[in-house]
C-alpha cells in the first residue's frame with residue numbers, strides 16, 4: 137500500500153507527513169522504524185522532526201505511516217477508542233470528552249505533589265502510585281535536563297523510583313519526543329506507563345495496534361489535555377524577553393506556583409541561560425507576559441496543531457487538566473480535573489481517597505467541558521476555517537471528524553482564525569529574521585497581533601461560550 141512512489145523512492149513519513157507540514161514531532165516513526173532509517177532532530181524552526189539517517193536505507197515497509205498520528209490513512213480516534221472500550225470497563229461514549237467512566241477534580245495530599253505539580257499534582261500521584269504499587273516497572277515522563285541525542289533542554293526520561301517521578305512534575309511547554317522510549321520498550325521486557333499529549337497518545341495507540349511487544353508492555357497511558365505544542369523558539373523567546381541569551385538557554389521551568397496572585401492561572405517561568413565568562417543569567421517572569429501572549433497569538437506553535445481536534449487525550453487511560461472552573465480557580469495551590477477511562481485507574485483513585493491520600497470530588501460532564509471552553513472553541517470550531525483553507529490549497533490533512541465541528545462560523549471568527557494561522561506561520565521566520573531579538577520580533581508581528589487582540593475583544597463581546 138505504501139511501498140513506493142512512481143520513481144521507486146520508498147514512501148515514508150518524510151515525504152507523506154513531514155514535507156506536508158503535518159508532523160507534530162511525537163517521534164513514534166523513528167521509535168518503530170525497523171531499518172533505523174529515521175532519527176529525530178531539531179529543524180531550522182526549533183521543531184523536533186524525523187529526518188533520514190545517511191548510513192541506513194528505507195525499505196518502504198510503511199510501518200512509520202501506520203503509527204503516525206498525523207498520516208492521512210490512519211483510523212479516526214473514535215474507532216480506536218471503541219476498540220479499547222472492553223479493556224477500560226463500562227465507559228460511556230462522549231463526543232467531546234471521549235469515552236470515559238468518571239470525571240473528578242482535586243489534588244494530591246502527598247508532600248510536595250501539589251506544590252510542585254502544574255495543577256493539583258495528580259499526574260505525579262498517579263504515575264508514582266502505578267510504580268510503587270507494582271502495576272508498572274518504570275514510568276516514562278517528561279522532565280528537565282539535556283537530551284544528548286537532540287540537544288533539547290528537557291524531554292522524556294525513565295523513572296524507576298518515586299523520586300524520579302517527582303523530579304518530572306509540572307508541564308513542559310517544550311518539544312518532547314518518544315523515539316528513545318519506544319526503542320527501549322521494544323528491547324526490554326516489562327510493564328511501562330507513559331505520560332503523553334493527545335497526539336502522542338494517538339501515536340502510542342497506533343503503535344500498540346501495529347507492534348505486538350508494545351501492546352504487551354505499555355500498560356498505562358496518562359494523557360494531558362493540550363492547547364498547543366510549541367517549538368523550542370517559544371522558550372528562547374521567553375528567555376530573551378527576560379534579558380537572557382536565547383542562544384545559550386540551558387534550562388526552563390514552567391508553572392512555578394506563586395502565592396501573591398489571586399488566580400491559579402498566573403504562575404512563574406524560570407529561565408537559566410549563559411555560560412563561560414559571561415556567567416549565568418537567571419530570570420523569573422509571570423506566565424501571562426511573554427509566554428501567555430505567544431500562546432494566545434499561536435506564535436511558535438506547530439502547523440499540525442491547527443488540525444488537532446482532541447482536547448481530552450481521548451485514547452489515554454486517564455486524562456489530566458487544569459481545573460479552570462469558578463469553584464477551583466482562585467485556589468492558587470492548584471487542582472486537577474481527572475477524566476478516568478481505565479477501571480484500574482479508577483480503583484487506585486477510590487482506594488487513595490478512602491485513605492485520605494488524595495482529595496477528589498465528582499464534577500459534572502458540563503463542568504468538565506466548560507473547564508476547557510476556549511480550547512474547544514479553537515479545536516472544534518475555528519478548525520473549520522483552517523480545514524477550508526487547507527482544502528482550498530489542496531494541502532493534505534490528517535484523519536478528521538468533520539461531524540464534530542460547528543460549521544456556522546461568524547465573519548469575525550473566520551477572520552480571527554485566519555489571523556492566527558498567519559501568525560503561526562510567520563512567527564518562526566520572524567524570530568530568525570529579527571536575530572532572536574524579542575522587540576524586533578514583536579515589531580514584525582505588530583499588525584496581526586493588534587488585529588487578533590481586537591478581534592478577540594469583539595468576539596468575546598458577542599459570544600459568551602468562546603471567551604476565556
Ligand SMILES: Cc1cc2nc3c(=O)[nH]c(=O)nc-3n(C[C@H](O)[C@H](O)[C@H](O)COP(=O)(O)OP(=O)(O)OC[C@H]3O[C@@H](n4cnc5c(N)ncnc54)[C@H](O)[C@@H]3O)c2cc1C
Nearest residue numbers: 253254255256257258259260277278306308362363457458
Ligand atoms: C504542552 C501542554 C499543553 C497543555 N495544555 C493544557 C490546556 O490547554 N488546558 C489544560 O487544562 N491543561 C493543559 N495542559 C495540562 C496541564 O498543564 C497539567 O499538565 C495537568 O493539569 C496535570 O497537572 P498535575 O499537577 O496534575 O500534574 P503534575 O503532577 O505536574 O504531572 C504532570 C506530568 O506530565 C508530564 N509532562 C509534562 N510535560 C509533558 C509533555 N510535554 N509531554 C508529556 N508529558 C508531560 C510530567 O512529566 C509529569 O509527569 C497542558 C500540558 C502541556 C505539557
Ligand code: SF4
Nearest residue numbers: 169194195197198200
Ligand atoms: S518504517 Fe519502513 S517505510 Fe518507514 S522509514 Fe522505516 S523502513 Fe522506511
Ligand code: SF4
Nearest residue numbers: 159160162163165204
Ligand atoms: S507526527 Fe510523529 S510519527 Fe508522524 S512523522 Fe512526525 S514524528 Fe513521525
Ligand code: SF4
Nearest residue numbers: 334335362365441444
Ligand atoms: S495541539 Fe494536538 S497536535 Fe498539537 S501538541 Fe497538542 S496534542 Fe499534539
